[in-house]
Amino acid sequence: MSGSDAKALRLEGLRAEVVGKEILHGVDLVIRPGEVHAIMGPNGSGKTTLASAVMGKPGYKVTGGRILVDGEDVTGLPTHERARKGLFLISQYPAELPGVSFVDLAEQVLDREPAVVGSTLVAEAERIGLKPELLGRSVNVGFSGGEKKRAETMQLAIFGARYAVLDELDSGLDIDALRDVARRIAEMVRAEGIGVLAITHYSRLLQELKPDKVHVFAAGRVVRSGGPELAVELERTGYGEGGGAD
């Protein structure tokens, strides 16, 4: 790996299995800081497995290949250490944490004065359109789909991630919320140079979160890659012509 290539989230021949069945059959991707890559593909193509394997979720076993963060192999690291290397996952259905508020969570993650944590949270909540009174409430408990994704995006903004994996960020939220979170993430890409891997069914998300590259995912591998125009084409023709759904 050359020095100029080192700064990237790099998947090399990534294979992974779930309950003994191989789902990812060798995925190669390079996401550089400041780039947005979209992964589009039909249900069952392994998109969520890809996101889970990258973050090291229990139950998703990497059986071959490597995951590199800025040149460092994180394939064997536990989830929390991957996070500390700069990986951040927004799940399709974010977990609800009874009895743990955003304030509790942020105080744990950010090693800062409570007052600083509080003001950071409030500022970012206002920016992303999350009611600040929700900050003292249990994380995601009783939240609408839009509130959950706004809250996840708030965390992405303040927890210092360098590469964000967004697993169907656009599911379960309305047009306004989708626009707000996509714009905020696009801003982080521009201003802070984070790299984004956005997994989605639909091109709607990509209208705000303008991808540099679009990859078509099918049967556990990338079958086609192109520029933003590929998303437009897929919207028109479906995945059938884009490389074969499973």
Next chain:
Amino acid sequence: MTEIPTIVVVKIAPIGGFEVAVSAEKVMLGFEPAQAPYAGAGEPEWVRERRESAQVQLGKVPFPRTTEEIWRYSRVEELEGKGFSLGQAAPALETVADPPADGLPGGLVAEAACLIRVRPGTSRAFIGTSSPVTFMPATQAPASPREIESGSDFFRLFAEAYSPDLYVLRIPAGADGGTIVVAYEQPDEDVSFMPQLVVEVGEAARLKLVEYLAPGADRTFVAPNAEIRAGKDAHVGHYQIQALAGGAYASAFVSHSLGERAKLDFGSFAFGGHYARLRLEAHLVGEGARAELRAAYFADGDQMLDFRTHQDHHGPGAYSNLLFKGAVGGTSHSVYSGLVTIEEGAIRSDAYQTNRNLVLSDGARADSVPNLDIRENSVRCSHASAVGPIDEELLFYLESRGIDPADAERIVVRGFFGEVLEGIDLPEVVGLVQSLVDARLGALAE
């Protein structure tokens, strides 16, 4: 006065024999020179009657066996092999000018308008200068008749029959008693301590009662018995914090009797003891009575924490909501067994019962047995129980934020108990309970 059957009190042998005063026909273990039971000299008529009635009932209640549903899974039979002597000193009270705070957690003291240290023999009470509350040994208290008969719990009856330590706490009608902390201390090894507290909360009166079972001797048997009678429109908060030493045995009995529109918020927070049991009875007698019943318990090592609850609906339109949450680590064991009864006439009752348990290690176990018995129509009742490990999804969520697995577990468990502590209007008590949860979590991490 009925003649009581001959009472044979057996003193414990060095090795075996829970010292139980029993009627002659009862089986006992570990005989040694008999110790006379507390005779209750100088007690007023109502106390003597209460004692004698309990003695008669006790004659009909055999020593508990785990074959009885109400003692199923319990460790009560272990008590037979232990020896604890009976208290003999008549209760007395010293009124002190400053809160007797020595050795108590600061939070408890900070919130107390009255602070009472109950121990065998002479107790100490600090009663705030403008407090409307009266507190006295039963020997000085006027009659205090029961409105509803509690269940025939062996250790409640035993305490009533033979414990010298009976106190009465009164809040007159319309008065606000503020926060009253009663801390129990058992002084010596191998001694049983069965403090009984009768609490009378007058009509439209208010009270927050915090009972604290302080860590004391390791080899001891503690059976606190609290009987709370809340008059019409009374508002009562009642919280019991059990922080006994790890080797202690305890069998607590708590009975609430709620009048018309009376409101109760009860919490049990149990952490200590080798075998510690709570039997809770909430009798919703008056129309529109309301009870929130909560518990947070956390066992570790080879402890057993045991809870038996009864939501007893008599009056129409009453509401009770029970939320008991526990965690078990090590090879510890918890038991929750709850019953909701809706008696005839208790129409428009709402009664809910939820018990959730986190099992934190392979060797730990939690039993959960909810029961409903409904004898009236147009009522809303539900029960739910759950036993299982920490949800992996929650741990993954926290770990994916960079939190290490041990901290993630701590956060999830803290959050799990957080729901129980919501809405308790005593921040210092909530803080103390949280610190006890944290201490347990710290011990697990070692």
